[in-house]
Amino acid sequence: MVSQIYHTSAITKSSAGFQSIPFSNASITFNSNKASTASFNSTKKLNEGDKIRIIGDNHREFGGQIIKQGAKLRDGAYSYECIDYTRLFFGETVANYNKWTSYQIIKDLLDTLGYSTAGLKPTTKRHGPLKWKAVTRWDIIQELRGYDYRSGQLIECYVNPDGTLIYQPMPQTHEGYIFKSAYDYNQEYDASNIITGASTIYDDNKGNISFLASSKDANMMAVWGRIIDIEEGC
Secondary structure, three states: OEEEEEEEOOOOOOOOOOEEEOOEEEEEEOOOOOOOEEEEEEOOOOOOOOEEEEEEOOOOOEEEEEEEEEEEOOOOOEEEEEEEHHHHHOOEEEEEEOOEEHHHHHHHHHHHHOOOOOOEOOOOOEEOOEEEEEEEHHHHHHHHHHHHHHOOOOEEEEEOOOOOEEEEEOOOEEOOEEOOOOOOOOOOOOOOOOOOEEEEEEEOOOOOEEEEEEEEOHHHHHHHOOOEEEEEOO
């Protein structure tokens, strides 16, 4: 049951300013391996990119942004669709590692974006060699999660309501239950893939990749975060 929905149009995370808003028909779909989504109606006029927190008694907190504003309804309310902060990891990257643990790889990926690494915990298995070209960071994270599972290490992985990636080993037993199943891996996203910048690369098909140029939209990045795509040049 959804207890309350909070909203802010502030751009920076430090400017909380969340205030409760009237709502109806709230619904949340939590996903373990792709972005979680939410929808609700409200008589308050909101904008795309506005931040939303949804708190309830029987579900974990949802934190994300409005990506779609629907038409005004007959009762005077507006319909809204939201996506959680997993979206921050939809940007593509080029990466090459050898004998690094998942913790080291993911920390390096987050450091390049200036994202918080506070939710990461060390893992034990060293992978390699691993190479990705124009692959989303979320796909890389899920692939590493699968490798860790096959090495015998269960991983808790999700993005919290503040946009911090949680990637940490789980105990083999928890409250008397033994976890033996892997999480499914799925490349299908369930909401808009918002890109705020791009890097152009050159691939000589001999394993050498050069970065030719990069561009970004500072205004979009301020609202949606650093989500960089990869384009091939010549």
